[in-house]
Amino acid sequence: MANSAVKSVFAPGLFKSRVAIVTGGGTGIGQAISRELAHLGCSVVIASRKADRLAAAAEKLAVDCREGARVHHTVCNIRQEADVQRLVSETLDKFGRLDFLVNNGGGQFVCPASDMKLKGWNAVIETNLTGTFLCIREAHRQWMKRNGGSIVNIVMDAYKGWPMFAHSAAARSAVENLSKTLAVEWASDRIRINCVAPGIIYSETAVANYGEQGREVFLRSKARVPARRFGHVEEISAAVAFLCSPAAGYVTGQTLYVDGAVSLYRTQFFDVPEFEPAEGWYWEESSKAKL
Ligand SMILES: CCCCCCC/C=C/C(=O)SCCNC(=O)CCNC(=O)[C@H](O)C(C)(C)COP(=O)(O)OP(=O)(O)OC[C@H]1O[C@@H](n2cnc3c(N)ncnc32)[C@H](O)[C@@H]1OP(=O)(O)O
Numbered sequence: 001m002a003n004s005a006v007k008s009v010f011a012p013g014l015f016k017s018r019v020a021i022v023t024g025g026g027t028g029i030g031q032a033i034s035r036e037l038a039h040l041g042c043s044v045v046i047a048s049r050k051a052d053r054l055a056a057a058a059e060k061l062a063v064d065c066r067e068g069a070r071v072h073h074t075v076c077n078i079r080q081e082a083d084v085q086r087l088v089s090e091t092l093d094k095f096g097r098l099d100f101l102v103n104n105g106g107g108q109f110v111c112p113a114s115d116m117k118l119k120g121w122n123a124v125i126e127t128n129l130t131g132t133f134l135c136i137r138e139a140h141r142q143w144m145k146r147n148g149g150s151i152v153n154i155v156m157d158a159y160k161g162w163p164m165f166a167h168s169a170a171a172r173s174a175v176e177n178l179s180k181t182l183a184v185e186w187a188s189d190r191i192r193i194n195c196v197a198p199g200i201i202y203s204e205t206a207v208a209n210y211g212e213q214g215r216e217v218f219l220r221s222k223a224r225v226p227a228r229r230f231g232h233v234e235e236i237s238a239a240v241a242f243l244c245s246p247a248a249g250y251v252t253g254q255t256l257y258v259d260g261a262v263s264l265y266r267t268q269f270f271d272v273p274e275f276e277p278a279e280g281w282y283w284e285e286s287s288k289a290k291l
C-alpha cells in the first residue's frame, strides 16, 4: 500500500466499517473531508457533477483508505431530485449502510444584488439550499430514519451577511436554520445535524473560481482575519470528523465557525464606499451631535 499523507489527530479506525456520502468530494474541502474519513476507516461515496474530477480524486483517495475502507464515485447534480435519490440508493446497494452525510457541494459567484438575474439567484439557491435539503431528506427517507446518523452541512461565514454574495449568504443561513429545525424534529430518530462554517480556506479550486479577484482576497486575508492567515482544508475536515465522531454525541443543531475569528471582525472583501450620510433624527438644534 502506498504511503498516505494524512496525519489525522483522530484515533486510527475511529470510523471503521462506517459509510459516508460527501457531496463535492472530488475537490478542495470535500476531498480533504473524504480523505480524512477514509483514513479513519470510513468508506466514502464522493458525488458531484464532473465525472473526470471525481474519477481522478477517487484514484488519489484510494491511497489513503485504511481498515478496509473503499472510495466510490458517482455523478450527481444535487439540484436534480432523481440524481439525489439514486446517489443514496446506490450508496446503500454498494455499502449496505449510511452513517454520515456531508453536504459540502455548493458555490456561488460574486455579484451585486441589484445586478443579479433571477436565473443566477435560482442557480445558487437551488444548489446550496434545495440541493442540501434533497440530500438530507433522501438520506432520512432511505436510511437514517430507521438507523440514525450524523449530518454535517458545510455553509459559509454568513453571520454578518456577505455583501456581493446575497444569494449564497441567504441560502447558507437557511441551511443553518434547517439544521436547527431538524436537530429537534429528528432527535428521536437518533440523527444529529450540524453545520461547519469555513472562513477563508485555501484550495486551488476555490481560488480559481474567482480569478484574480479571488487571489487578492486570499492574499488580503492576512490583514483582515484576526488569525492573520487563511485556513487549510484539513482544518475543515478535522471539524467534520469531530462532528461525526462519538465525541460530538451531544452536539446537534449547532454551527461551528472555523474561520480564525473573521466572523467577529471585518467583512472579508467589502468596504462600504464613501457617501454623504443621511441626516439623523433630532428634535431640537441644540440636541444635534456636534463632535
Ligand atoms: C471575490 C473572492 C471571494 C473569495 C471568497 C472566499 C471564500 C470562498 C467561498 C467559497 O465558497 S469557495 C467555493 C468556490 N466554488 C464554487 O463556487 C463552485 C463552483 N461554482 C458553481 O458551480 C456555480 O457558480 C454555481 C453558483 C453553483 C452555479 O452553477 P450553474 O452551473 O447552474 O451556473 P451557470 O450555468 O454557470 O450560471 C447560471 C446563471 O447564474 C448566473 N451567473 C453565473 N455566473 C455568474 C457570474 N460570474 N456573474 C454573474 N452572474 C452569473 C447567470 O445568470 C447564469 O445564467 P446565464 O445568464 O449565463 O444564462
Ligand SMILES: NC(=O)C1=CN([C@@H]2O[C@H](COP(=O)(O)OP(=O)(O)OC[C@H]3O[C@@H](n4cnc5c(N)ncnc54)[C@H](OP(=O)(O)O)[C@@H]3O)[C@@H](O)[C@H]2O)C=CC1
Residues within 6 Å of the ligand: 023, 024, 025, 026, 027, 028, 029, 030, 047, 048, 049, 050, 051, 053, 076, 077, 078, 079, 104, 105, 106, 107, 108, 127, 131, 154, 155, 156, 157, 197, 198, 199, 200, 201, 202, 203, 205, 206, 209
Ligand atoms: N474555500 C472557502 O474559503 C469556502 C468554501 N465554502 C464552501 O465549502 C464548499 C466546498 O468549497 P471548496 O472546496 O472551497 O470549493 P470547490 O469549488 O472545490 O468545491 C465545490 C464543490 O461543489 C461541487 N458542486 C457544485 N455544484 C454542485 C451540484 N449542483 N451538484 C453536486 N456538486 C456540486 C463541485 O463539484 P462539480 O463541479 O464536479 O459539481 C465541487 O466539488 C462549498 O460549498 C463552498 O461554497 C464556504 C466558505 C468558504
